[in-house]
Amino acid sequence: MKKRLLFLGPPGAGKGTQASLICENNSLLHLSTGDLLRSEVSAGTDLGKKAARIMDKGDLVDDALVLSIVEKKLMGVSSGWLLDGFPRNLLQAESLQTLLEKIKQPIEAVVLIEIEDQIIIQRLLSRGRDDDNEDIIRNRLEVYREQTAPLIKYYFEKGLLKSIKGDRDINEVATLVRQALV
Ligand code: AMP
Numbered sequence: 371m372k373k374r375l376l377f378l379g380p381p382g383a384g385k386g387t388q389a390s391l392i393c394e395n396n397s398l399l400h401l402s403t404g405d406l407l408r409s410e411v412s413a414g415t416d417l418g419k420k421a422a423r424i425m426d427k428g429d430l431v432d433d434a435l436v437l438s439i440v441e442k443k444l445m446g447v448s449s450g451w452l453l454d455g456f457p458r459n460l461l462q463a464e465s466l467q468t469l470l471e472k473i474k475q476p477i478e479a480v481v482l483i484e485i486e487d488q489i490i491i492q493r494l495l496s497r498g499r500d501d502d503n504e505d506i507i508r509n510r511l512e513v514y515r516e517q518t519a520p521l522i523k524y525y526f527e528k529g530l531l532k533s534i535k536g537d538r539d540i541n542e543v544a545t546l547v548r549q550a551l552v
Contacts, residue, residue, distance in 0.1 A: 372478035372551045373398060373450025376457075376530075378521060379483035380514045381507070382490035382497075383536045384543060388483065389454040391544050392551070399447055403456040406439050407431060425501055428509035430458055430517065437465050444469065451475075459517040463524055479551055480525040483536040483543070487511060 373396065377385045386402060393400035407425060410418035421431045440456055457463040470476055490511065494502045501510070525531045532550035536543055 371396060371548075374475055374478045375450070375452040375551070376477055376480045376525070377452060377454045377483065378480055378518070378525070379536065380485060380487075380490055380518075381510045382494040383483040383485045384540070385454050385483055387540060388481075388543055388547050389452050391540075392547060393452050397449060399443070399449065399451040400454060401440065401443050401451055401456070402454040403436050403439065403458075404454075406443075407436075426506070428501055428506040428513060430513060433459070433461050433465070437462065437469075440466070441469055444473065444475075447475075457518075457521060458513075460520055460524065463521055477525075477530055479532055480530045481547060481550055482522060482525075482531055482533045484533055485536040489537055 375392070375398070377389050379385050386404075389400055389402065392398065407418070407421045411422045411425070412418070417435065421435070424431050436456060436458075440453070444451065453466075457466050491504070491507055494507050495504065522531065534543065534546045534550060
């Protein structure tokens with residue numbers, strides 16, 4: 371199975387859930403920038419305080435800040451890894467490319483989980499996280515469309531993209547993900 375992975379898709383597509391399953395079953399390092407930022411927020415660090423204001427609006431946290439978090443985690447990792455929620459824009463994707471070339475660990479597959487806006491909004495409203503009210507959700511979707519969605523073409527052109535439909539139950543999606551990573 372491929373073991374240097376990137377998960378792409380709108381908020382609420384089920385990236386986090388599917389990423390956790392794949393990582394647990396295959397001993398991959400699950401690197402979710404959203405989770406890492408939320409732990410900085412709950413620990414009340416300076417970085418967390420700065421990030422919280424931006425996350426509360428559903429905007430993207432500063433690229434350099436997120437990059438430094440990812441870089442620290444990826445350096446020295448010898449087993450596989452899965453990046454979930456990163457990169458979120460072309461600049462982050464290019465910086466990741468440079469970093470991975472440096473450590474000689476190229477991405478093996480990019481899994482895109484696709485899902486319609488209507489289902490996303492229902493799912494996120496029922497999840498009840500702090501940044502999950504309807505206005506913030508709409509902003510996160512817009513940010514996704516404008517800044518993150520261009521990465522679909524970017525990774526398609528690199529021959530890495532595997533698209534999966536995310537509008538079905540967790541186990542069915544998990545099977546599709548596994549099949550895409552053979
Ligand atoms: P997530 O858990 O992936 O939905 O991320 C929650 C929030 O954390 C996002 O709405 C952003 O504010 C911030 N965030 C997570 N990952 C990144 C990233 N790669 N770049 C910038 N901001 C991020």
